[in-house]
Amino acid sequence: MLKFTRRGVQAAALAVALVTGTASVALYPSQPAQAASEADAHELVSAARFAFDDLTDRGSHATLRxxxxxxxxVMIFPSVIKGAIGIGxxxxxxxxxxxxEDGVWSxxxxxxxxxxxxGLQLGGQENRFLLILxxxxxxxxxxxxxxxxGADLSAVAVESGVDKATGTTTGRRDIYYHAETQGGLFAGVSLEGTKIKSRNKMAAKYYGGSVTSRDILIERRxxxxQAEELRTLVSSQSGL
Known part of the structure; x- marks a missing residue:
């Protein structure tokens, strides 16, 4: 199981800051910091592999599989910090x-x-998300x-193996997503309004040069x- 370590400490510190009033809106920028290193990229890929394995390797998650x-x-977010009290x-x-098209994962x-x-949020809560496109x-x-x-794509949560909105998996949405906290299922979570942005600078660090999403995901250039274990795992859990 993926262990929340360094980011868990950061989450706890954030919770204290929010309670004491020392945190600001700047803690939640609309875009990520771009000073990622090659080591950060490698760490993220490794964490994604462990998170994906843990999220899909349970009997209760047959619907996900x-x-x-x-x-x-497939999108894997192994550590998403959620906080605050009031405005979160x-x-x-x-x-x-x-x-x-050949069935091979990028x-x-x-x-x-x-x-x-x-609204009322649990300060410093750390979650992990699996988004199935x-x-x-x-x-x-x-x-x-x-x-x-919500604005650009439809999405629905999968909780305990059931489509939250309809009770079935019939009728495809753009995205199905599942969220868990360190302690287990994160029920009631919504990604409505969530923004997803590319991290091109991190990709450049990981692949050793400037690349676009299309270069990586479609053209396979x-x-x-280091990502082979992740690709193999995704392939095995998707029936290939």
Missing amino acids: ALLKDAKG GEGGSGVLLVRG YPGFYHLSSISI MTDNAVRRVMSGDVQI VSNP
């Missing part, structure tokens, strides 16, 4: 893999998830590098052997 068989793409937000980096592209919410439109919009869930 069933959806993966028809998925066009969440943010974290993750990866996107796209299934090609190497990962890098993205950031962020949102601002109003079911349509070509979802893949195209996410690859554009700037998309908002770059590779990194």
